[in-house]
Amino acid sequence: MATSDAELVARALEGSQEAYRLLVRRFERPVMSVVLRLVGEPALAEDLTQETFLKAFRHLRRYDPRRKLASWLFKIAHNTAIDHLRRRRPELVSLERGDDDPPPDSRPQLAAPATQAPDLAAIRGELAAEIEASLAELRPGYREILVLRFQEGLSYQEIADVMELPMGTVKVHLHRARKQLAAALEARGWALPDGAAGSTKHAP
Amino acid sequence: MRHRDEHPIVRWLAAEARADDEHAERALAALFACLPRPRPAAAFADRVVARWLEARPGWLPLTAEQRRALPWVAATAVLAVLAVTLRLPALAAGAGVLSPGALLAALTTFFVTIAELLPEVALLGRLLVELQRASLLLIGSPPVLLTVALASFATACGYRWLRHHLAPSRTRYEAQIS
Known part of the structure; x- marks a missing residue:
């Protein structure tokens, strides 16, 4: 045990x-x-x-x-x-600064280039590469909050304790981080199909 | 433009676009589950523990070698004090060497004589002389010397322990993690 x-x-x-x-x-x-x-x-x-x-x-x-x-x-x-x-x-530290461009040397260096092989490992590899590349576009604080919530499974209160933020601020930052991640993925070519429910996006 | 309907990324984007928080969170957690967690270099845990064992503060700030030698030093010191207090005066007296007690008595006599040679003083002067004599005789005895030495040592160690454990944290992260 x-x-x-x-x-x-x-x-x-x-x-x-x-x-x-x-x-x-x-x-x-x-x-x-x-x-x-x-x-x-x-x-x-x-x-x-x-x-x-x-x-x-x-x-x-x-x-x-x-x-x-x-x-x-x-x-x-x-x-x-x-x-x-x-x-x-x-x-680098503030989450509130106006400049949306993260410094170049703050990007993580984990993702390997995606492959197109159909097996599960390759799909996971592709996913990881896409998520890593998109996460690299976010500010360090937003990357951290996404990892704490979605990879480590912390609750909002636990994240608030870790980052010493009010819970309301944690929710706002998490919301913004998700939006920015979605925008980064769309910029890399991911988009909803035409006619997707509730979607206002369309392929060019 | 990539938009395979069943692709996990598209599923998440769709949930986000619908403002469907529950499905969006689940879909995003599934995406993050694909991310590899970084792994430190081999034997990372061993290195951390080795550094911790070297760096950890004890109640005495000693190196590892000094900590290992400390019991032997303490035992030697105790034996030395015992030898001095129990055996040496008798040996010294037997060998005809002036014993510490005799030296102390001579010093005391010297100071008493000096005090008596001073111009006439009031009762305070006499009291001071008596107090001086009693103090020298008392302090000069081995048990008292030993007690004072041990008390000083214990006080010094206690002060260091208190200083380490009760001193206010200065750095921001120490205050925040307490």
Whole structure:
């Protein structure tokens, strides 16, 4: 039976090195995913992920077992990445700035070029490539909020805790992020078919 | 223009266009499920734990080697203090060497003599002399010296522990995650 997060934390606080190791293995990929969406560079994301875990271990006694450990880690990851971005380039951080163009070096570098093979793996590969390329057009904060909601499955309240925003603001940002993602996909050639229900779009 | 009706992306775009939040969220979650989660380099967890073990603050800010040596140093110190308090005075006296007690007595006598040579003073002067003598004799005894040393050590360690655990957080992210 898998050890629960709370049990792992308790064992880690008692000094078990194996518990620390298991905590990292359990959350390294989700945490790195969130950090990568903010900073856009895999090597930097890995460094910041390591820093996130070290900070988490330093403050492990403050962790409240009533909260999800993942949410707590995402909050530390978010703050770590934001602090790094602010030190490097302050104008990247705001979600409210007027300029819609993200800096070129903030785009994640994960997606491989899509293939046209009909098998499932290829379709997933194509989907991933299209979503990645479209996500790259969004601001870091919007990328992060989409990942937290749709990849990590956090609730609105949990996202509000992680990003330190009111829940209403989270919903507004999520709505805008979805609209921008849809616009980016349409710009890449995806569109609704003619006559789609409720659609005002049409192929050129 | 790509618009295969059953394509997951088109399904999502259609739900968004209809403002059908429930279907749109489900469709978008399905799209995100296709995204690979980045994987750190091999042995990432081992590296993190190794760094943590080196960097973690203890109640004494020692390196790993110093922490391993600490029990041996403590045991040596205890043995040394015990030897000094229990055995050395007797050996020194037996060897004809002036014992610490005798030195202390000589010093005390010296200060008492000085005090007595001072011009006539009031009752305060006499009280000061008596207090000085009693203090030197008391402080000079090995058990008291040991107690003072241990108390100082415990106070220093307690201060460091309190400073580490009660000091206000200064950085923004530390305040926010607490």
